[in-house]
Amino acid sequence: xxxxxxxxxxxxGAAGALVAGAGGRGxxxxxxxxxxxxxxxxxxxxxxxxxxxxxAVAGALAGGAARFAIAHPFDRDPVIPFQRLGRAAxxxxxxxxxxxxxxxxxxxxxxxxLIVLDRPLPAxxxxxxxxxxxxxxxxxxxxxxxxxxxxxxxxxxxAHRRADAACRLxxxxxxxxxxxxxxxxxxxxxxxxxxxxLPRPA
Ligand code: B12
Ligand code: SF4
Numbered sequence: 796x797x798x799x800x801x802x803x804x805x806x807x808g809a810a811g812a813l814v815a816g817a818g819g820r821g822x823x824x825x826x827x828x829x830x831x832x833x834x835x836x837x838x839x840x841x842x843x844x845x846x847x848x849x850x851a852v853a854g855a856l857a858g859g860a861a862r863f864a865i866a867h868p869f870d871r872d873p874v875i876p877f878q879r880l881g882r883a884a885x886x887x888x889x890x891x892x893x894x895x896x897x898x899x900x901x902x903x904x905x906x907x908x909l910i911v912l913d914r915p916l917p918a919x920x921x922x923x924x925x926x927x928x929x930x931x932x933x934x935x936x937x938x939x940x941x942x943x944x945x946x947x948x949x950x951x952x953x954a955h956r957r958a959d960a961a962c963r964l965x966x967x968x969x970x971x972x973x974x975x976x977x978x979x980x981x982x983x984x985x986x987x988x989x990x991x992x993l994p995r996p997a
Contacts, residue, residue: 819980901978
């Protein structure tokens with residue numbers, strides 16, 4: 796069994812950490828306008844994310860003496876358990892959609908970075924659980940019966956998506972979520988993420 800992941804394994808002397816995400820359409824709109832979206836190389840959004848985050852961090856920490864390390868949700872060695880970090884920061888879930896539902900952005904957001912620092916940071920206010928008190932219309936809206944109060948069935952989701960064009964590049968259940976509809980991704984953004992998350996048939 797692998798040793799548990801500790802912040803100190805990402806940065807010697809780690810004393811604080813910040814988890815950041817992007818909600819709504821702005822991040823993807825900037826990606827579409829960036830060179831990575833058109834250079835024909837693999838993983839364009841991941842490469843754009845890494846560059847945008849590196850530039851933002853360099854700007855924020857310029858002139859300071861802080862040591863830091865950066866990790867992303869798409870890192871494979873190690874895989875950083877972002878949803879667990881989100882729970883530690885006061886988000887709820889994952890809910891029936893397997894997503895952590897933000898009280899403001901609903902299901903229309905994603906993690907982009909973990910920044911580990913050599914100094915403590917003040918605790919931010921806990922965002923809370925966007926699914927709290929909801930009647931869960933997402934459950935009935937899933938034609939693949941993958942969405943349930945008891946947990947998301949990723950196998951059922953993928954089997955249905957291979958057979959049903961309506962679910963291949965979109966998600967009726969996510970669209971039915973009551974939280975943050977004004978932050979809904981464009982059809983183009985939703986299709987981009989859905990295409991990336993559909994595994995090839997075994
Ligand atoms: C592997 C992965 C997938 C796989 C899932 C494989 C599987 N069998 O579950 C695939 C490719 C299918 C996938 C798909 C999607 N994913 Co995905 N995925 C990941 C990734 C890279 C790793 C998850 C993992 O295995 N973590 C390892 C475990 C140990 O870490 P974890 O944080 O604890 O995560 C797990 C627990 O939360 C656990 N869990 C479930 N219930 C509960 C309950 C409790 C109480 C606890 C403690 C834990 C728990 O399930 C989680 C997933 O395995 C993460 C990014 C990351 N690095 O975290 C994104 C991530 C989870 N995915 C994300 C998203 C958005 C999606 C998609 C919706 C993409 C899209 N289309 O827009 C789809 C939705 C699912 C679908 N319909 O297919 C987001 C979720 C954001 C959020 N709001 O919560 C993440 C965090 C990426 C990001 N940049 O933000 N994904
Ligand atoms: S519809 Fe309700 S229960 Fe389903 S994901 Fe959205 S907030 Fe959570």
